Amino acid sequence: MSKKEGMSKKEGMSKKGRPRTERRVRERAARQLVRDRQKLASLERGGSPDHPIDVTSTAVIPVRARGTPCPLCDGSLRLDEETAEMHAGKRLRAAHLTCVSCGVARRLWFEVSSPLAN
Ligand SMILES: [Zn+2]
Numbered sequence: 001m002s003k004k005e006g007m008s009k010k011e012g013m014s015k016k017g018r019p020r021t022e023r024r025v026r027e028r029a030a031r032q033l034v035r036d037r038q039k040l041a042s043l044e045r046g047g048s049p050d051h052p053i054d055v056t057s058t059a060v061i062p063v064r065a066r067g068t069p070c071p072l073c074d075g076s077l078r079l080d081e082e083t084a085e086m087h088a089g090k091r092l093r094a095a096h097l098t099c100v101s102c103g104v105a106r107r108l109w110f111e112v113s114s115p116l117a118n
Pocket residue numbers: 070071072073074075099100101102103104
């Protein structure tokens with residue numbers, strides 16, 4: 001007579017827990033919030049080429065750009081690059097920014113109005 005030992009012990013069979021959908025719903029809500037805040041930010045002055053921030057000199061662009069908080073986490077933005085862009089026949093400057101806290105990329109738009117034009 002042989003005694004069989006070590007019959008497969010199954011421990012910790014699937015614990016009854018909450019389905020993951022709850023977490024997924026929360027994540028989706030968080031993503032939606034991010035989208036909303038980004039949308040809101042694009043409506044602010046400087047958030048899109050249609051609503052550029054008026055400045056009198058390109059020299060103030062880095063100052064204004066860095067003084068603008070991240071729309072998502074209120075962290076400070078790092079100015080990566082500044083480019084000249086044309087939009088609807090206007091010459092604009094775009095500041096390419098990255099949030100140092102959450103890493104989101106943002107662009108701020110400026111229109112340089114020369115005081116000599118008046
Ligand atoms: Zn951020």
